[in-house]
Amino acid sequence: MSLGFNSADGHPQGPRIPVRYMVKVKGWSLPKPRSTGPPFQTKSSVVAVMEQVGVLLELDGANVFRVRAYQNASRALASMEEDLLSVVQDGRLVEVKGIGKGISGLVTEAVMEGTWGDLPQLYAKIPPGLIEIVGIPGLGPKRARVMYEELGVDSVESLKIACEMGHVAPLSGFGEKSQQKYLEGIELLRRYQGRSRMDVGLMFGRALEARVAAIPGVSRAQLAGSARRRRETIGDLDIVVAAQPADHDAVVKAILSLPGIAEVKGSGESKVSLILEQDMLSGAESAGSLDAQLAESMMERSGDATIDAQVRIVPPEMFPFTLAYFTGPKRTQYPNASTGNRPRP
Numbered sequence: 001m002s003l004g005f006n007s008a009d010g011h012p013q014g015p016r017i018p019v020r021y022m023v024k025v026k027g028w029s030l031p032k033p034r035s036t037g038p039p040f041q042t043k044s045s046v047v048a049v050m051e052q053v054g055v056l057l058e059l060d061g062a063n064v065f066r067v068r069a070y071q072n073a074s075r076a077l078a079s080m081e082e083d084l085l086s087v088v089q090d091g092r093l094v095e096v097k098g099i100g101k102g103i104s105g106l107v108t109e110a111v112m113e114g115t116w117g118d119l120p121q122l123y124a125k126i127p128p129g130l131i132e133i134v135g136i137p138g139l140g141p142k143r144a145r146v147m148y149e150e151l152g153v154d155s156v157e158s159l160k161i162a163c164e165m166g167h168v169a170p171l172s173g174f175g176e177k178s179q180q181k182y183l184e185g186i187e188l189l190r191r192y193q194g195r196s197r198m199d200v201g202l203m204f205g206r207a208l209e210a211r212v213a214a215i216p217g218v219s220r221a222q223l224a225g226s227a228r229r230r231r232e233t234i235g236d237l238d239i240v241v242a243a244q245p246a247d248h249d250a251v252v253k254a255i256l257s258l259p260g261i262a263e264v265k266g267s268g269e270s271k272v273s274l275i276l277e278q279d280m281l282s283g284a285e286s287a288g289s290l291d292a293q294l295a296e297s298m299m300e301r302s303g304d305a306t307i308d309a310q311v312r313i314v315p316p317e318m319f320p321f322t323l324a325y326f327t328g329p330k331r332t333q334y335p336n337a338s339t340g341n342r343p344r345p
């Protein structure tokens with residue numbers, strides 16, 4: 001049984017959360033084509049979509065076997081070592097264990113054409129707030145769906161109010177402990193929303209640092225900000241780059257062409273704002289500063305992990321001052337063997 005949207009207010013019948021507590025949140029969206037020719041979608045973006053579809057289908061009450069099919073496909077693609085485009089072009093995708101004929105066709109369409117079949121309808125169908133709710137520790141799609149159908153809970157804020165009003169505990173299979181756990185989970189979600197764990201953030205940061213340091217014209221490249229201060233969590237990454245003014249344009253172009261960039265939020269002569277995705281970790285080398293096994297494990301577990309990054313390019317003589325400014329007075333040095341972080345002769 002799929003989620004119903006036929007009642008007068010667009011929600012299933014059941015006790016209502018006061019409408020003033022309903023808030024608009026942003027849900028998931030399907031990635032747009034990344035290039036003008038195949039592959040239009042990267043492996044990491046396809047893995048993320050397969051993982052998201054599994055969650056969306058479960059929220060929609062789809063058949064458990066269909067849900068598992070997308071979950072299995074996500075894991076299979078994440079662990080596949082071969083180049084996805086080559087496998088698709090050779091017609092061998094259906095031979096990969098965990099990928100059936102239907103999903104093989106969908107992935108082929110995404111890679112070769114950049115489109116996603118009928119998935120846009122599924123993405124549009126599920127209330128964005130339910131997607132936010134399943135990010136709460138200990139709260140999965142099945143329970144989120146029950147609370148949506150029984151209470152009209154369609155956002156984290158409306159869930160908070162439902163728990164505070166005592167409406168969640170009486171639901172079958174929930175209870176007082178679950179209700180309290182969700183309130184604690186909401187607090188954790190709010191506290192760390194938009195931030196990444198230090199170890200995850202450093203993997204992305206060091207990978208980007210190493211790639212940027214290898215660009216011709218770059219004399220130094222180092223992490224700044226909360227990553228350099230070793231905070232428990234990282235909001236976004238800051239990297240300071242030293243290059244002669246005459247090389248700035250070439251350095252910016254080289255940065256924009258690096259693998260693992262999900263989106264360019266902005267670029268200028270001395271600053272580039274990016275969203276990094278899992279491909280940033282693939283094949284990156286940072287002379288001991290990047291734990292390859294940990295990175296591979298994380299890529300398999302979370303294909304949709306992204307993090308924002310700001311790269312600032314300054315003249316070499318301004319490098320130490322800029323690094324200090326964007327790190328702050330509580331900077332903590334850490335050993336880094338990347339050759340890009342030592343002045344070049």
